[in-house]
Amino acid sequence: MIRLERAPLPPDTVAHLRTYTEQIERTVESDRKARAAELWAHTTVRRRVRDGLLAALAGMAPGHQRCMYCGDSQGTDIDHFEPKSLAPARTFEWLNHLLACAYCNSNQKRNLFPRSEEDGSPLLLDPTLQEPLDHLRLVLPVGEYKGLTPRGEACLAVFGLNARGVLVDGRRTAYETAKESVELWRIATDRGQHDKAAKIVRVAWNRPLADVLAAMFHQADHRVADLLFVGEEETLALLRDRALRAAFLSRA
Structure with a gap:
């Protein structure tokens, strides 16, 4: 992972994201997970937000649209940093979107989102918020990472950065x-x-x-x-x- 700067979104994409977030927030809390999943999968909804999100994420990503987690494969998926199944109200929140390859998103991360036992804070690194090099040290000649912090260790485990x-x-x-x-x-x-x-x-x-x-x-x-x-x-x-x-x- 490398540190990334979050880009601005097109105004129409921002407006659509806000509209769908409001729809989820107006839904009874017990039904929000299902409502969020329904909206995200809806063809019209995806057409209105997907292109704007992907364009912004692609511009932020390392290299030629590389995955923000492994840095190797092409980023094809809009990943919800905090999974929508755990935080449905954040499904359409720009700050909760990252670009991931299909393998990191579907095979490694899935709905995993470890939290600190001490204060409940997220343990995965968001490269738009934290400097990954403060949490992970690459042993250069070997090609393997060492976790310097609980966040770094969590990323190694969830994304299989050394296991792959x-x-x-x-x-x-x-x-x-x-x-x-x-x-x-x-x-x-x-x-x-x-x-x-x-x-x-x-x-x-x-x-x-x-x-x-x-x-x-x-x-x-x-x-x-x-x-x-x-x-x-x-x-x-x-x-x-x-x-x-x-x-x-x-x-x-």
């Missing part, structure tokens, strides 16, 4: 590719090929698993970075270069 071998293998490959990108940027910049350097940055962020690139810059700035990058001192030096960081992180 294709994700782990993909992150290892993405790490090698990302290292090549920063090296190529340095070469192009030293040669005065600034358009080429800008293209390298753009392509690097648009690849699947952009969380690997984000983790590299985050860890290079960590107080124990020298330990995290043992044996990869050249890569660390590049990641600490001010001009390179400015070029890449301005696109994050």
Whole structure:
């Protein structure tokens, strides 16, 4: 996961979302779950809100409309962060919508929504509200995450971020590719090929698993970075270069 900024919605989509939320809120509480499910599945309702929601979510998503949870597959589903079966009144709430791939949405998350036993707060990370790198640390050469907090641990469990071998293998490959990108940027910049350097940055962020690139810059700035990058001192030096960081992180 990488930190994302929530985009504005088209005014007509906002109006439709508000209308359907009001309809659910006017429904007897015991019937709200069924009413929310009925409205969300209704052809006319989906036609009025789906395109606006998907367009906004696609613009927010990493890479080319990648899943906001795994960062690998194409985001095809409008996911209700807090499932509509548990919070029907939030079914049409913009702040409760994220873009997910079908696997993360239907096979992994489903209706799971763990909460803290201490205060009842959600344990899953919403990348539009929290910085995932504060809760998850990627062991770069290995391609696996370590949970730093209960939120991070919950995400590992619910989304199977380490249990899905294709994700782990993909992150290892993405790490090698990302290292090549920063090296190529340095070469192009030293040669005065600034358009080429800008293209390298753009392509690097648009690849699947952009969380690997984000983790590299985050860890290079960590107080124990020298330990995290043992044996990869050249890569660390590049990641600490001010001009390179400015070029890449301005696109994050």
